[in-house]
Amino acid sequence: xxxxxxxxxxxxxxxxxxxxxxxxxxxxxxxxxxxxxxxxxxxxxxxxxxxxxxxxxxxxxxxxxxxxxxxxxxxxxxxxxxxxxxxxxxxxxxxxxxxxxxxxxxxxxxxxxxxxxxxxxxxxxxxxxxxxxxxxxxxxxxxxxxxxxxxxxxxxxxxxxxxxxxxxxxxxxxxxxxxxxxxxxxxxxxxxxxxxxxxxxxxxxxxxxxxxxxxxxxxxxxxxxxxxxxxxxxxxxxxxxxxxxxxxxxxxxxxxxxxxxxxxxxxxxxxxxxxxxxxxxxxxxxxxxxxxxxxxxxxxxxxxxxxxxxxxxxxxxxxxxxxxxxxxxxxxxxxxxxxxxxxxxxxxxxx
Amino acid sequence: xxxxxxxxxxxxxxxxxxxxxxxxxxxxxxxxxxxxxxxxxxxxxxxxxxxxxxxxxxxxxxxxxxxxxxxxxxxxxxxxxxxxxxxxxxxxxxxxxxxxxxxxxxxxxxxxxxxxxxxxxxxxxxxxxxxxxxxxxxxxxxxxxxxxxxxxxxxxxxxxxxxxxxxxxxxxxxxxxxxxxxxxxxxxxxxxxxxxxxxxxxxxxxxxxxxxxxxxxxxxxxxxxxxxxxxxxxxxxxxxxxxxxxxxxxxxxxxxxxxxxxxxxxxxxxxxxxxxxxxxxxxxxxxxxxxxxxxxxxxxxxxxxxxxxxxxxxxxxxxxxxxxxxxxxxxxxxxxxxxxxxxxxxxxxxxxxxxx
Numbered sequence: 086x087x088x089x090x091x092x093x094x095x096x097x098x099x100x101x102x103x104x105x106x107x108x109x110x111x112x113x114x115x116x117x118x119x120x121x122x123x124x125x126x127x128x129x130x131x132x133x134x135x136x137x138x139x140x141x142x143x144x145x146x147x148x149x150x151x152x153x154x155x156x157x158x159x160x161x162x163x164x165x166x167x168x169x170x171x172x173x174x175x176x177x178x179x180x181x182x183x184x185x186x187x188x189x190x191x192x193x194x195x196x197x198x199x200x201x202x203x204x205x206x207x208x209x210x211x212x213x214x215x216x217x218x219x220x221x222x223x224x225x226x227x228x229x230x231x232x233x234x235x236x237x238x239x240x241x242x243x244x245x246x247x248x249x250x251x252x253x254x255x256x257x258x259x260x261x262x263x264x265x266x267x268x269x270x271x272x273x274x275x276x277x278x279x280x281x282x283x284x285x286x287x288x289x290x291x292x293x294x295x296x297x298x299x300x301x302x303x304x305x306x307x308x309x310x311x312x313x314x315x316x317x318x319x320x321x322x323x324x325x326x327x328x329x330x331x332x333x334x335x336x337x338x339x340x341x342x343x344x345x346x347x348x349x350x351x352x353x354x355x356x357x358x359x360x361x362x363x364x365x366x367x368x369x370x371x372x373x374x375x376x377x378x379x380x381x382x383x384x385x386x387x388x389x390x391x392x393x394x395x396x397x398x399x400x401x402x403x404x405x406x407x408x409x410x411x412x413x414x415x416x417x418x419x420x421x422x423x424x425x426x427x428x429x430x431x432x433x434x435x436x
Numbered sequence: 437x438x439x440x441x442x443x444x445x446x447x448x449x450x451x452x453x454x455x456x457x458x459x460x461x462x463x464x465x466x467x468x469x470x471x472x473x474x475x476x477x478x479x480x481x482x483x484x485x486x487x488x489x490x491x492x493x494x495x496x497x498x499x500x501x502x503x504x505x506x507x508x509x510x511x512x513x514x515x516x517x518x519x520x521x522x523x524x525x526x527x528x529x530x531x532x533x534x535x536x537x538x539x540x541x542x543x544x545x546x547x548x549x550x551x552x553x554x555x556x557x558x559x560x561x562x563x564x565x566x567x568x569x570x571x572x573x574x575x576x577x578x579x580x581x582x583x584x585x586x587x588x589x590x591x592x593x594x595x596x597x598x599x600x601x602x603x604x605x606x607x608x609x610x611x612x613x614x615x616x617x618x619x620x621x622x623x624x625x626x627x628x629x630x631x632x633x634x635x636x637x638x639x640x641x642x643x644x645x646x647x648x649x650x651x652x653x654x655x656x657x658x659x660x661x662x663x664x665x666x667x668x669x670x671x672x673x674x675x676x677x678x679x680x681x682x683x684x685x686x687x688x689x690x691x692x693x694x695x696x697x698x699x700x701x702x703x704x705x706x707x708x709x710x711x712x713x714x715x716x717x718x719x720x721x722x723x724x725x726x727x728x729x730x731x732x733x734x735x736x737x738x739x740x741x742x743x744x745x746x747x748x749x750x751x752x753x754x755x756x757x758x759x760x761x762x763x764x765x766x767x768x769x770x771x772x773x774x775x776x777x778x779x780x781x782x783x784x785x786x787x788x789x790x791x792x
Contacts, residue, residue: 153681169609172595180609245629271638272595299627303638304622313778356472381600383635384622390600393532394623400555400562402536 103141150404162399169394172386173302184395190331192412198308198377198387199416203370210320210369215350217325228321232292235318241379243315248307248383255303257294259318274301278302308377316373327362328354359431367424371417378413388412446492456503470741473517475746481525483519484510485543488528491629491651492551492764492772493571497505501525506547509676509752511694513545516692516745530626532601535562538679545678545689549648551603552675552684563622565686567676567695569763570756572776572785574668575607576646578653581663585639588617588667594765595620597639604644607670607715620672627652645672647764647772654769657728688739695746697788698728699755704753713747721759728791756786 095096117123151157167187174190175197216228235243253271255262261270266277268288274295280286288297331354339349380387389409397407443444456483476482484505486576492508511521527543528704537543539562552569555561577596579585588611598605600623622639624630631652632644642649646664653659676693678686699705702725704712716725726732729747753759760777764770777782783791 166615169606170619170621172622180613221769249632249636253633253638257637271636301686302514322691382629383624384597384624384629386623390623393600393625394605397557398606400535402539 086327087279094272100246130425133212158404159401160404162401162404167395167398169398171391173305174386184399187395188388188408191388192393194386195377195380196416197386198312198385199374201378202309202316202373203420205309206291206316206369206373207366209317210311211324213317213321214324215355216351217321218328220346232318232321235314237324239375240311240315241382244308244311244379244383247311248304248400251310254308258290258295261290261295268297270293270295271303271304272301274306276297276301288433292402302385304380304383307383308380308387310375311379311383313374313382315376318368319372320366323362323365324358326365327358329392330361331357343398356431357433360428360433363424363428363431367421367428370424374416374420375413456705468738469683470682470688471687472544472678472682472685473740480512480518481523482510482545483525483527484531484666485527485537485546485548487509487548487627488526490549490760491654492647492649492768494526494547495716496526496528502648503763505571505737505759506549506676506731508759509547510545510747510761511752512696513689513692515748516688516695516741519742519744519748521752525766530601531599532625532743534582534708535564537757538677541679544685545676547675547676550675551645551672551675553603556677557684559680560591563680564677565680565687567678567689568697568730568788569673569675569785571674572647572649573674575604575643575670575672576649576665577641577660577665577669578634578649579641579665579698580637581661581770584638584660586614587665588669591619591620591641592617594641595622595639596758597622597624597630597634597642599627599644600625603608603670603672608643611669614776615707643669647674650772651764657784684740688741691735691739691791692741692745694788695728695749695791696753696756696759697779697786699746699750699792700729700786701756701781701788704755706750706758709747709750724791 111387118127121312126327163185164183166181167184169187171178171187171190171194173194174287175193176190178186178190189338213231219225219228252269255269255271257271261268262270266287268275272295275288275295276299277285277287278298282296286298288295290296328350336349339353341356343350377387380391381390381393384390392405392409398400399405469529471592484507486502486504488494488496488502490504490506491764493504494502495504498501507526510521510524510526515521516522517523527537529537529543529546531546534546534548535556538546546564547570549571550556551573552566556564557566577591578589585591593614596608596619598608598621605621605623607772608621622633624633627644628649630644633639635656642673644652648670648746657663663672676689678689699709702712704732713731716722716729716731720726723732727735730736730745733744738747742748754762757774757779760774761767764772766772774784776785778786780787
């Protein structure tokens with residue numbers, strides 16, 4: 086028989102009775118270095134040990150150099166007063182509060198952009214994705230143009246465009262762009278909403294300054310517009326792909342039942358497309374969360390922006406970056422977990 | 437682009453992580469132990485971290501060369517090290533990147549209008565070694581002339597643009613808190629974005645070092661439409677820096693800059709330095725001048741620099757007064773007065789300790 090390299094990773098007896106008929110009644114014991122039950126453990130042990138040594142070297146080196154530079158990890162600065170201001174915050178914050186509070190403010194701002202961005206991108210993307218199957222040629226082509234233009238331009242460029250070119254071109258006061266219920270000024274985006282006693286309250290000009298129940302900064306508006314249009318284009322492609330995966334017969338069946346286009350899309354096609362769409366959406370959502378860190382380019386006080394100020398003041402580069410890495414990792418893992426759960430729910434149960 | 441720059445500035449950190457252990461043994465030249473200077477010498481080039489977009493301090497001109505007070509500091513160092521001011525590789529850094537770039541060894545020194553502060557200097561803070569201050573500045577506030585804003589109080593409730601990662605950002609918070617003025621800080625990562633937002637009228641004011649405001653204003657389409665408020669919100673001593681832990685290299689920077697100060701005090705200029713050198717060589721009685729120009733004694737060797745480092749530096753960029761006038765003074769686009777940056781003999785703060 087031909088000799089082969091021993092398979093190191095499965096513990097199968099190397100010496101089988103067929104290959105080597107017993108020479109005597111008393112078989113000599115197999116030395117341990119040739120024992121197929123030992124070899125896999127040995128190999129993996131050596132590889133594991135080598136890895137541990139490399140990691141220990143790196144960590145040891147890091148600690149040694151950090152100690153030499155006097156920069157060994159320390160977290161006490163988190164409790165010291167931040168003494169800087171943040172442009173906008175959903176939770177109360179002032180400069181006398183500690184660093185950790187400032188970072189939480191940034192995190193909340195980031196989450197706000199991410200959550201609103203996710204919802205917006207999903208709605209926009211689904212709508213555009215469906216246009217690819219519209220009977221109206223104009224709608225179909227417009228959808229196509231949107232996707233091709235948006236997804237082929239870098240996001241950073243788009244954000245800078247939305248902020249500096251579009252949003253900063255609006256005037257203030259009476260020169261602001263006014264649509265019933267919405268006012269777009271350089272000082273912010275003002276939206277109508279219910280005021281006290283459920284009365285509808287639109288934006289009003291008081292002493293040259295707009296007041297409204299809802300106000301968003303233009304930085305937030307520009308970031309959201311950029312994130313939603315950009316991610317929306319990718320979501321549209323995912324949705325289009327999902328719909329394409331639904332067999333043509335389903336459309337025909339729906340039509341033969343007398344459902345018109347939007348009914349068939351909503352009740353027959355989209356539900357069946359979901360199992361294909363959701364895994365694709367997952368990665369788009371994750372990129373949206375990561376892309377939200379580009380907020381710093383348009384002056385929005387997101388986690389990254391606050392962390393940068395913190396880093397500037399404290400000089401704790403390693404700690405601040407560890408916190409940043411951890412925060413984005415957790416956000417992305419959470420999104421992933423939710424999407425995986427959702428994926429389980431929409432899987433077609435076959436009997 | 438931003439992300440890429442961030443990544444690039446962070447990657448040497450990782451590299452340093454891996455390779456830090458290998459570079460522990462420094463080799464000194466000429467009796468002076470300096471790992472950094474050995475590295476610079478073997479590389480043949482000084483890597484100098486600058487702003488690159490700030491007229492008067494470090495500005496990349498259309499002909500591809502850097503000009504400005506900070507750039508001249510780099511050139512003086514290169515001249516002192518190599519006898520050739522051209523041996524500089526400039527690295528444009530934004531204010532958030534600069535300390536990471538220095539700490540990781542990506543740049544040998546910073547001449548990037550960096551304010552000297554306690555937390556940046558101390559080993560428990562950024563751990564940076566500062567040289568002599570090359571420009572005494574203060575934080576100012578610029579507003580459109582037509583806005584009618586005359587003091588900080590008029591900024592109540594208004595958005596103010598500021599570059600993040602600067603002392604400016606922190607002073608702004610302190611001053612406004614002291615005076616109980618509510619405001620919205622709009623922070624941008626680069627100067628370009630900060631001033632674009634200001635020119636886009638998103639904020640009614642922009643704050644930075646007064647010299648920087650003057651420099652940026654000189655590049656505006658209509659410089660006359662913007663005024664500096666008559667307030668000085670902080671002390672901003674702009675100072676070249678190197679990393680802690682290499683005292684010999686820090687000394688070399690310190691004394692090369694002092695040499696530029698001292699040259700002005702002694703009346704040695706770019707034009708007459710050769711003449712002065714000849715004079716020193718001929719006249720054995722002028723011991724001070726002979727020592728300063730490296731004719732006598734071993735000041736250069738003590739610093740790990742060539743004996744004639746002062747002559748080289750002054751020949752390359754002139755004395756401090758010449759550097760100031762050329763880049764930021766009355767004759768330049770910035771039109772700044774010497775003010776605090778006069779020699780101590782004229783009542784200013786520019787003072788070189790004795791070359792002894």
